[in-house]
Amino acid sequence: MTDWRVKSLDAILATAEKKSLTRTLGAFQLTMLGIGGIIGTGIFVLTSEAAQLAGPGMLISFVIAGVVCALAALCYAELASMVPVSGSAYTYSYATFGELMAWIVGWALVLEYAVAASAVAVGWSGYAVGVIQNFAGIQLPTALVNGPYAGGLINLPAVIISIAVTALLVVGTKESASVNAVLVVIKVAALTAFIVLALPAYNSENFVPFMPLGTSSAISAAAIIFFAYIGFDAVSTAAEETKDPQRNIPIGLIGSLVICTVFYLLVGVGVIGSFGAQPVYGPDGVAPYPGSPEMAAACRAQGDIAVVCSKEALAHVLRSIGHPGVGNVLGLAAGFALPSVILMMMFAQTRVFFVMSRDGLLPGVLSKVHPKFKTPHIVTMITGAAVTIGAAFFPVGQLAAISNGGTLCAFFFVALAIMMLRRKQPERKRSFRTPAVWVVAPAAALGCLLLFGYLSWTAQIFFFGWAALGIVFYYAYGRSRSNVARGITEVGELDPDVPPVGVPPLPGGIHTPGGKDA
Numbered sequence: 001m002t003d004w005r006v007k008s009l010d011a012i013l014a015t016a017e018k019k020s021l022t023r024t025l026g027a028f029q030l031t032m033l034g035i036g037g038i039i040g041t042g043i044f045v046l047t048s049e050a051a052q053l054a055g056p057g058m059l060i061s062f063v064i065a066g067v068v069c070a071l072a073a074l075c076y077a078e079l080a081s082m083v084p085v086s087g088s089a090y091t092y093s094y095a096t097f098g099e100l101m102a103w104i105v106g107w108a109l110v111l112e113y114a115v116a117a118s119a120v121a122v123g124w125s126g127y128a129v130g131v132i133q134n135f136a137g138i139q140l141p142t143a144l145v146n147g148p149y150a151g152g153l154i155n156l157p158a159v160i161i162s163i164a165v166t167a168l169l170v171v172g173t174k175e176s177a178s179v180n181a182v183l184v185v186i187k188v189a190a191l192t193a194f195i196v197l198a199l200p201a202y203n204s205e206n207f208v209p210f211m212p213l214g215t216s217s218a219i220s221a222a223a224i225i226f227f228a229y230i231g232f233d234a235v236s237t238a239a240e241e242t243k244d245p246q247r248n249i250p251i252g253l254i255g256s257l258v259i260c261t262v263f264y265l266l267v268g269v270g271v272i273g274s275f276g277a278q279p280v281y282g283p284d285g286v287a288p289y290p291g292s293p294e295m296a297a298a299c300r301a302q303g304d305i306a307v308v309c310s311k312e313a314l315a316h317v318l319r320s321i322g323h324p325g326v327g328n329v330l331g332l333a334a335g336f337a338l339p340s341v342i343l344m345m346m347f348a349q350t351r352v353f354f355v356m357s358r359d360g361l362l363p364g365v366l367s368k369v370h371p372k373f374k375t376p377h378i379v380t381m382i383t384g385a386a387v388t389i390g391a392a393f394f395p396v397g398q399l400a401a402i403s404n405g406g407t408l409c410a411f412f413f414v415a416l417a418i419m420m421l422r423r424k425q426p427e428r429k430r431s432f433r434t435p436a437v438w439v440v441a442p443a444a445a446l447g448c449l450l451l452f453g454y455l456s457w458t459a460q461i462f463f464f465g466w467a468a469l470g471i472v473f474y475y476a477y478g479r480s481r482s483n484v485a486r487g488i489t490e491v492g493e494l495d496p497d498v499p500p501v502g503v504p505p506l507p508g509g510i511h512t513p514g515g516k517d518a
Contacts (some may be wrong), residue, residue, distance in 0.1 A: 002390070007205065026248055028233050028250040031256050032256075032331070034232050034235040042228020044127070045127075045396055046225055046228055046396070048307055048308045048313040049225075051279065053289075057219045065223075065225050066258075072414065075414050078437075082421070089105050089411075090352065092414060097413070103470065107473075108463075108466075108467065111405070112346045117346045118399050119396050120227055122158045125311075125391070126312045129145050129311070130316075130328075130331045134327075146296075151293075159391060161342060163384065163388060166380060169380045171373055171375070187333070194314050195267060198318070198321065199266070199273065199274070202270075203274070223451045223454040226451055227404055245431045246433070271314070278306070280299060280302060315331040315332075346380070348382055349361070349383045350380050352375055357379070359483050359484075363516075364476070398459065404455060
């Protein structure tokens with residue numbers, strides 16, 4: 001079948017082999033890179049969503065999600081060391097499963113990145129509204145800070161930040177490493193302050209019942225909280241710039257995941273122990289799904305005092321236990337740090353579009369460069385419009401779940417790809433080899449399937465609908481116009497793996513599937 005045509009790894013690597021990368025990164029730098037990529041919207045915002053699904057049992061959810069990410073990370077590292085080019089899971093799939101599966105994975109990444117950016121924008125909105133209220137004493141109208149799911153009309157702050165980031169990407173504003181380092185310090189300092197102040201207020205009675213909604217609820221929460229971990233791939237994509245990658249890549253991957261898991265568990269214990277994290281229930285005695293109209297009604301009925309009802313969970317807890325000033329500062333810190341996450345997500349989205357366009361699978365206009373700003377302005381504006389619409393009308397939990405669907409799809413195929421390449425091309429150079437690959441890779445694939453199975457039905461339906469739409473587009477356009485279909489296998493004059501001049505580089509390397517600061 002021509003639909004399974006494979007793009008040779010040698011063709012994919014033709015450009016990468018021309019690059020001269022200096023190996024300068026050690027284990028410490030990689031670990032810090034991973035921490036910076038992981039800590040973000042997930043822990044600042046989705047803690048309340050996880051608590052509504054699992055109560056105090058969300059602590060187990062953090063561990064489950066962290067283990068699945070660790071398994072996927074080890075698979076990712078080997079493939080990144082073999083194929084150090086952009087496109088990541090899309091590129092790996094092209095080289096192993098062929099064009100049709102590569103298209104499906106690339107299409108899933110489009111879903112992942114754009115929806116993730118929307119989710120971060122909504123998360124930022126919650127903290128921004130809290131900051132405005134607590135610092136300036138201004139109460140914004142509910143209709144303008146909530147989507148229809150929560151009794152409002154539009155999430156205007158989320159719209160504003162989405163448009164602002166889109167404009168920055170079109171103009172080509174660059175993020176410097178120093179700015180990102182400052183943002184990492186702000187995020188870590190905010191979480192540390194929360195832990196230091198919340199743990200002394202610990203009350204063991206708040207942990208009872210530990211799993212009020214049953215044992216499986218911890219897996220349901222893990223499917224959402226998974227969003228809090230993705231971003232570790234910044235480590236794996238730095239394989240070609242790492243000293244002694246066989247030693248330092250696993251240290252950076254596992255080290256950053258372990259450190260962030262410990263942080264997350266301490267934050268979770270602080271939230272539960274100091275304030276409580278039991279779900280709220282509707283009039284029928286059933287705990288509604290986070291982000292649903294029923295959830296919004298249940299929160300209004302009990303005065304929005306529960307942590308599961310807060311859009312700024314950590315700041316809400318600190319204010320409630322007697323530290324309003326620090327809570328406000330934490331909200332301010334989140335407000336400063338999270339816009340850079342939106343920028344990275346939208347940048348990653350444009351890069352996937354850009355690579356697929358250069359491969360001929362998407363219209364060439366998507367890789368058109370602005371004559372003045374030298375950025376892919378058309379694809380950036382299309383991405384910005386999609387992100388803005390999602391942020392304007394949908395809740396953060398559903399957006400995160402939908403994004404996770406795309407991420408889990410990409411991770412699943414990465415796990416399959418590493419096994420196939422081990423069988424078909426065992427002699428190919430690997431600067432990093434996944435340990436116990438025949439245990440790690442199948443476990444990663446099964447873990448992804450498990451979490452996908454526990455996503456909300458809305459997220460699952462959205463994912464399969466999006467995939468079906470993508471297949472229709474592939475047969476209508478990409479199948480006959482791809483470079484492989486036309487016999488173009490060598491790298492052209494323009495490198496598909498290098499963004500146009502002026503496109504802001506991602507800090508610390510190229511982000512790939514799930515390459516979002518969650």
